[in-house]
Amino acid sequence: MDEFMRELYQDRTGDPQTLAVIVVEKSKMEDAATDYFDGILLVIKDKTSKAWEIKHYEYKDMTIAMHIVNTTQINEWLANSSNRRAIDWLLNGKIIFDRNEYMKNFKEKMITFPEKERESRIGIEFSKLVRRFSDGKSLYYEGHYLDSFNQIVHALHHLARLAVIERGYHPEVTVWQQVRQIEPEIHKLYSELVTGTEPIDKRLELLLLANEFELATKVRLGSAHLISIMNEKHDAWNVDELKERVAMHDYSLDLSMLLEYLVKKGLVDIKLEETKGRTINHRKYIANSYQDMAASR
Template sequence: MAMKREESQQTYLNKLRQRPDVQAVLVLPVSDLLVPFRDGAFYLVVVNQPQAEGKIRRLHIQGRVVMEQQISTWQLEKGAVSGLDERLAALLWRADIVWDKDGYMKQMKIRLSRLPVALQKKFICREYSQLLRFFHETKEFLQQGLILDAHHALIQSLHSWARLIVYEAGEHPQAALWSQVKQMDSSVFKLYEELSINGEALEKRIELLVLAIEFWITSKVKESVTFLMEVMESKAGPWRLEELVNHPAIVDAQIDVPLLIDKMLQRQLIQEVVFTEGANGDRESGVILLR
């Protein structure tokens, strides 16, 4: 029976190799956390057709489940420049190469493992803005006496903080994020540990972590918003909020610009200005970078 399964799977792989559009085939280890089953296989098939992006199939080969997810070379090339979807990136880094035409995937894995400085700044800015948002939610829920909601928001705050630390180290977040952070910043790991397993009352644990996070947020504003400041440096004069939010470098970056603007105003990194009144009498404010 085992031989039939092996032959069947080998036939499946041979068919993939013979397809002219297939560039590479990768497989995830069965023991991997991202594999949703144990009696089967998860294949990533790299093809040179953009329209195949995201295509996924669930196959049955002699009693075994085989998941096949297609990835286009165009998607990978774009990801090497502007960042890859994190789940897909995690799959690629952990997958083993089964077949690789012209060594394409081996080189692509090397390219994707590097975090370009421009992307690093963008991702740090994104995670900092998410940290701010969840931190504000934590404080609001805490003030309202909604302890479990405050706990949930605080967990999300710590998660964004952890991801930011990983990006600062020039790496990509892994599935076992806290194991990764433990090697990079033990103090942040211990804060997460305190929240998770400390025997004190939950409200008290949350209050202590709020103080620690608030101090870090305040001390790291300038370094964390470098990406946004560089965007603002691209033109002289003030920016309307709408201009910044819809800037091509920001629009799809999942950065909470209004929250960052408030924080940058508090730290006097930018200055608020008022534009000339419009026809309806509104006085719209904007911001200008202080040099």
């Protein structure tokens, strides 16, 4: 295996655009972490290279998947938690080439998880949590219990990832193992929903109440990123301005629902602005924290 791997990556290390090479070997007979290949070669290149290439190789009875990924794509995966297997490879893979200690510094940054990045990730997970919970609650009251179940499971996943990020860690593939140690109460909610023996409608009824409580306790934490953006401006925002501003943070799709939720919770106020029609008003939004600061000046 080592010789097979070496033959595949040795030419890559001579390329000045290659920053690091990481190896992940299959740990058991059926290992989804390596996409059922015997090994993964993760080649990290600088941002000027192609975003992401995959190559599959076979030698005798061994298979290798090579992922050639640039730093922009890596950072996007990290920011959006959109490829948790890759995060697992970065955290736990064996570094076999590291130009100018790029990977060493990168891993240190991952482990320290800078506060600014953490706040943005929490905002993303919270907005998705609000969306999934709201959809699940609506489906429950319409009597669509299986569809509601699916949405609430997703909501709990976002709640779990939010809890992990809050403690300063990146959510991994085994997020529930992380949560069991960090916030066992959330792990218990998930277990009760998935493995409980009561009828599905009863399990959902209890979980909706518990989820409502968890949302309320996380609302200031989860909205901190959006509120900080809203406080950048002295006046109220219209929804399109905010959508453009948060687009890079991956929660513009859930922005309308998130704003409505924060209005209900009293963290965001509505400011009406007259249109040419006079009887119709534009609806704009201003963070309460900004109004509080302005009043105290």
